[in-house]
Amino acid sequence: MSRISKFAARDNGPSARIVGFFSHLRFNNLKLGVSEVETALTILGRINLSDPFEVRRSLKPLCVGNLDESRRFEDLFDSYWMDTGRVKRKVIPNGNVASEEKKVSEIGDKASDNSESSSGAQNEPDEETAILNDQREGELVAVEEASKMHKDLREFVTNQEIDDAMEVAIRIGKALRDKRSRRLVNSKKGQALDFRKTIRRSLSTGGDPFKLINKSKPDRPKRIVALCDVSGSMNVYSKIFLAFLSALMRNDKNTDAYLFHTELVRVTDALKDENTGRSMEKLSLLANGFGGGSRIGHSIKKFSKTYARRFVNSRSVVMILSDGYDSNNVNDLVKALTNLKKRGCKIIWLNPLKGWKDYAPVTASMAASLPYLDLFSAANTLNDLAALDEELEKL
Amino acid sequence: MEWKDLQAALAEQSYIASDELVVAIQLALSLERPLLLEGSAGVGKTELARALSQTRSTKLIRLQCYEGLDAAQSIYEWNYQRQLISIRAAADDGISREQIEKHVFSKDFLLERPLLMSITQKRSPVLLIDEIDRADEEFEAFLLEILSDYQVSIPELGTIDSVTKPIVILTSNGTRDLSDALRRRCLYSYVEYPDRTTEIEILKVRQPTIDLLLASQIIDFVQKLRKEDLEKTPGIAEMLDFSAALIGLGVNDLSHDPEILQSAMTTLLKTKTDQWNITTEVAQRIAGQAA
Incomplete structure (x- = not known):
């Protein structure tokens, strides 16, 4: 790790390398603009540049914006400055060399000999390292290779279906709007007079209240948190659910979405993408392992221990889209649901199997979780989902 | 540097x-x-x-x-009660309208809230x-x-x-x-939870009289406890309370008296489930590892 990247003599000096470093970070999904590069150069002018640790520590607060980025920064820094890339290059199959070279063209000093082994004279930083690092962490740009063996979600969802799902999502979003609140806030059209503010305003007109100020109950929408099962047994239904998730997200940007099979992945950021095709592409990369077994208990437990602590409160509606076929014991699931319930949220379980004739929730995990559910309903098709709005309004 | x-x-x-x-x-x-x-x-x-x-x-x-924090509570607000009184009083004294207006909208009637206060220091x-x-x-x-x-x-x-x-x-x-x-x-x-050395340092700074052995036991205990399956992970403040409680109870060695340890744990475990889960046996096991 102590080796430091050597840059080609023909490059344009330190500023160019910093610019290169920032495009390396941007390529790895860190949100950085031009002004950050400028600030970075200012910072570097003030510190001891010969100490890599000081440089690393000083650039970190500027470049990262959340915990995830904060943890990834070390690897990204190493791969660019500390020359940890070269050796791993051999591992990369030759198939996508061409496309990857396009992506990394910003780094000017990249050697043209891509197939060269680690014994090369120059040790340039390269972004493939980051790709590899990312791959280890399940990052989306990285799984290009690994996902080939899995199904591509884009094949499942057509644009028409997404449009239909959008309508359903709008209806459900409306149904879940929470109108109960005791506190009144200022509003243009209100149900009551705000005396304090009216009198305050009347001062400017010599005590005559010309302008009446109203207040009313604020409209506080419920926040939907959707957990979608994409395991093998859900294959047939995933198509509808994914379109539904993406529509929910587009309808209300506060929606939070997760996929789970044997692991849990947060897909909120991927779904936020305005471009449906691209967002589906990201999703399919994230759903690495899609179509495999399912560990509902494990996934929901992980959710309740991590994300739920941050994102679930009494205004949340946790929507679990799953058939309840679990290959694990149910203790975890029950514990997780108890914990979720304690946060004051509503839990809805939409089970595609419930639409079947004579279905009874007899699978261990389904039976055990019934007492914790506020609504247990069928969901095979978009129409079923659309019919939910009346029941949701009652919640 | x-x-x-x-x-x-x-x-x-x-x-x-x-x-x-x-x-x-x-x-x-x-x-x-x-x-x-x-x-x-x-x-x-x-x-x-x-x-x-x-x-x-x-x-x-x-x-x-x-939730619901707004400009009036964070930047500034006019002290309208005082303004009203002032207007009333001024009307009795027969002061002209312009003068009253100028008076009631002066800085004397302005209630500075944190954001405004912070830029006027x-x-x-x-x-x-x-x-x-x-x-x-x-x-x-x-x-x-x-x-x-x-x-x-x-x-x-x-x-x-x-x-x-x-x-x-x-x-x-x-x-x-x-x-x-x-x-x-x-x-x-x-900001992550501090590592062992840093946390011992923190404890020593806050409790200068603490015995070194007890300090390292406390930190090992708390750090092990953080890895347990808890609803509310104890933070640094809880750790300090815990050590103060132990010192107050006259404890020199964590594994010495299970009952005292258990009662001091009320400073670390803040929910019913956590207190239920960390039984005397579990606490002893962790304390044993820490010792």
Whole structure:
């Protein structure tokens, strides 16, 4: 790790390398603009540049914006400055060399000999390292290779279906709007007079209240948190659910979405993408392992221990889209649901199997979780989902 | 090595900060940018602002965010009761309208709230915007404006420019995602639970009389406990309470008396389930490993 990247003599000096470093970070999904590069150069002018640790520590607060980025920064820094890339290059199959070279063209000093082994004279930083690092962490740009063996979600969802799902999502979003609140806030059209503010305003007109100020109950929408099962047994239904998730997200940007099979992945950021095709592409990369077994208990437990602590409160509606076929014991699931319930949220379980004739929730995990559910309903098709709005309004 | 000086200064105020955090603060100071701190509850985010204000001997102005926080509570408000009284009194004295108006909209009637207060200080204060994630998104947008210009306009008085730029520290527990715009404007640092050495240091600074053996036992115990499956992980404040409780109970060795240990644990475990899960046996096991 102590080796430091050597840059080609023909490059344009330190500023160019910093610019290169920032495009390396941007390529790895860190949100950085031009002004950050400028600030970075200012910072570097003030510190001891010969100490890599000081440089690393000083650039970190500027470049990262959340915990995830904060943890990834070390690897990204190493791969660019500390020359940890070269050796791993051999591992990369030759198939996508061409496309990857396009992506990394910003780094000017990249050697043209891509197939060269680690014994090369120059040790340039390269972004493939980051790709590899990312791959280890399940990052989306990285799984290009690994996902080939899995199904591509884009094949499942057509644009028409997404449009239909959008309508359903709008209806459900409306149904879940929470109108109960005791506190009144200022509003243009209100149900009551705000005396304090009216009198305050009347001062400017010599005590005559010309302008009446109203207040009313604020409209506080419920926040939907959707957990979608994409395991093998859900294959047939995933198509509808994914379109539904993406529509929910587009309808209300506060929606939070997760996929789970044997692991849990947060897909909120991927779904936020305005471009449906691209967002589906990201999703399919994230759903690495899609179509495999399912560990509902494990996934929901992980959710309740991590994300739920941050994102679930009494205004949340946790929507679990799953058939309840679990290959694990149910203790975890029950514990997780108890914990979720304690946060004051509503839990809805939409089970595609419930639409079947004579279905009874007899699978261990389904039976055990019934007492914790506020609504247990069928969901095979978009129409079923659309019919939910009346029941949701009652919640 | 400026940041090392800062680290030493913070240590003088009984705040032991990691290198990474100190560099982030140093950068925030030299670039005059706000610093956003995230981390679990109880890792010392708020405490940092207090220590920082003491090292620089400036005022600490704190704005605690909550849902529904608005401009009137965070920037300024007219003291309208006083204005009303004043108008009444002036009417009796037969003072002209213009004069009354001028009088009631003077600075005497202005109630300064934290954000306005922080830009009107003679010496740049530390402005702590605590738990920004609890405030509404509208407030966040509004805060962005103030953090970029450091000026406030009051229709009746005109624009109030900043006398000095405050040192802004924002903290967040991550109850919701903050906007990218706010994140971009700030420097960022994630505050982790301290490692063993640092935490022993913290304990020694706060409890100077503590026995070294007991100190290391306490820290090992608490750090092991954090790895257990708990609803509420004990933070640094809980650890300090725990050690104070043990010292108060006259304990010299953790594994000595299971019952006393169990009763001191009330300072660490804050929910019923956690107290239920960490039974005397479990506590003894952990204490045994720690000893």
